[in-house]
Amino acid sequence: MTRKPTGSEVASALWSLSVERFATTARADLRFAPLNVFLLIGVFALGLAVHLSTRPFSAEAVALCLGSALVLAVCIRVAQVWEAVVILGAADCLLIFLTLRPDSEVLLVTVGAALLVSTCVQIAYQWERAVVLRFGRFRGLEPSGIFLILPVVDKVAQFVDQRIRVSDFSAETTLTADTVPVNVDAIAFWMVWDAEKSVLEVEHYAEAVILSAQTALRNAIGKHDLAELLSERDRLGGEIQSVLDDKTSAWGITTQAVEIRDIIIPKGLEDAMSRQAQAERERQSRIILGTAETEIAEKFARASEHYRDNPVALHLRAMNMVYEGLRQKGSMIIVPSSAVETMGLGALGGLTAFGQGAVAGGAVPPAAAESEPSGGEPESDAEV
Secondary structure (H helix, E strand, O other), X not given: OOOOOOHHHHHHHHHHHHHHHHHOOOOOOOOOOHHHHHHHHXXXXXXXXXXXXXXXXXHHHHHHHHHHHHHHHHHHHHHOOHHHHHHHHHHHHHHHHXXXXXXXXXXXXXXXXXXXXXXXEEEEXXXXXXXXXXXXXXXXXXXXXXXXXXXXXXEEEEEEEOOOEEEEEEEEEEEOOOOOEEEEEEEEEEXXXXXXXXXXXXXXXXXXXXXXXXXXXXXXXXXXXXXXXXHOHHHHHHHHHXXXXXXXXXXXXXXXXXXXEEEEOOHXXXXXXXXXXXXXHHHHHHHHHHHHHHHHHHHHHHHHHHHHOOHHHHHHHHHHHHHHHHOOOOOOOEEOXXXXXXXXXXXXXXXXXXXXXXXXXXXXXXXXXXXXXXXXXXXXXEEO
């Protein structure tokens, strides 16, 4: 059974994610990752060991040294700017000097070495490129892995993610070419292929891509009718992708594809289109039914040509129809008297009816009733 995370765990994860996102923006000067924290604490532990080997044991020195390491690690992890490193380092050195003088030389050197070592070592992930500035000027791109920077002098302007990204954007209440207001949702697949241009040429390139995509979407909607939007989404996405890619190529960004996710039309227009589609289907069904009736009439006309000069075939066909109808139990067929005469059933039907009536009344014996002929002709439709 999967355990649900607690509120504190969720808050900790969100805080860690926000800190990591801040490290990849232009507001941060460096990335203080877990490796940097381990380096900071390791240098402090090494300095404390040297201090205790040359000086008498002091619980105050141990607490001050380890407490300084933890406080510096947390504060620099949150701030990730050179100002915080310098100010916190100076305050810690002053505190150690005032507390442990005159036996504070080793710990003072430890603080400086820990800050230099932990902040100069930087890590870029496999999908990232680090844009490094030196004295405010572009120095170069650092590949993925470990690289070194000079403290205070160098600044990691931004860690640029070069993976394919997916951004959703929309155009609300935009008029089509036939003046129909629609709401369109779409997504764009894009990636940064030149980290230098994306950071140095445009501010907040991710927002610029989304805003440009929205503008291109609105322009494309205004050039097409509603029917084209609904039936040709792929072509509309291709047009937006072409326009967007032409604009973002100068920023070192390429747009790979744009897909239309949903097109929302007003409720009244949706009902009208539904009724129109229903009427169109009704018209098609009536056309199909009329075509079938025409084909059946043609078949009957061709069949009548065979029966017209062949009374025997017509007689056999009539008898077959009666037989098929009588196959069902309890069925009754009403046929014209002329059809009965044609099939030779008139005399037989009258004889059977007369015999059944005489026998029921007791006037004629059953044998006589069966043998007495009847030459009467029915004057109305016969029931078989």
